[in-house]
Amino acid sequence: MTEATMKKERPKHLDLRVIKQPLPAIASILHRASGAGLFLMLPFLIFLFELSLDSSLGFSIFKAFVAYPLVKLILIGLLWAFLHHFCMGIRILLIDIHVGVEKEQARSSAMTVMVVSLALTGEIR
Numbered sequence: 001m002t003e004a005t006m007k008k009e010r011p012k013h014l015d016l017r018v019i020k021q022p023l024p025a026i027a028s029i030l031h032r033a034s035g036a037g038l039f040l041m042l043p044f045l046i047f048l049f050e051l052s053l054d055s056s057l058g059f060s061i062f063k064a065f066v067a068y069p070l071v072k073l074i075l076i077g078l079l080w081a082f083l084h085h086f087c088m089g090i091r092i093l094l095i096d097i098h099v100g101v102e103k104e105q106a107r108s109s110a111m112t113v114m115v116v117s118l119a120l121t122g123e124i125r
Contacts, residue, residue, distance in 0.1 A: 027110040031088040034081035041078055079124060084117035 021029070052062040065071060091109050094100055100109045 022107070023114075024106045024110040027088060027091075027113050030084055031092070034085040034088075037081050038078065038085060041074075044074075045078070076121065080117060080121040083120045083124075084113065087113045087117050087120075 048062060048066070051058050051065070053059075066075065091100070091113050094109070095106070100106060
């Protein structure tokens with residue numbers, strides 16, 4: 001056989017909006033995105049923490065600031081990002097020790113991570 005006939009057929013395009021990702025891949029992508037989001041929002045969270053501990057006036061400013069709907073939405077998003085990142089981290093640690101590596105187990109554990117992180121966010125909120 002020649003090299004031309006042995007060549008595998010390559011995908012026509014790699015448009016990520018068109019390719020259907022499996023649930024474990026989506027959970028993994030969200031794990032990376034949540035970690036990056038938490039890292040990038042760390043100065044904001046440290047600012048809020050420092051403001052809340054500064055003085056009674058600082059705490060009053062903190063309470064007024066977090067009362068804005070946009071700030072509440074950002075904080076809820078950060079809470080979900082933390083909980084998803086935490087739950088997915090546990091899943092990845094289990095996979096590292098070869099627990100849940102089969103296709104069906106991986107799919108169900110990814111679904112569990114998604115459901116638990118959303119449920120905890122709704123419960124804590």
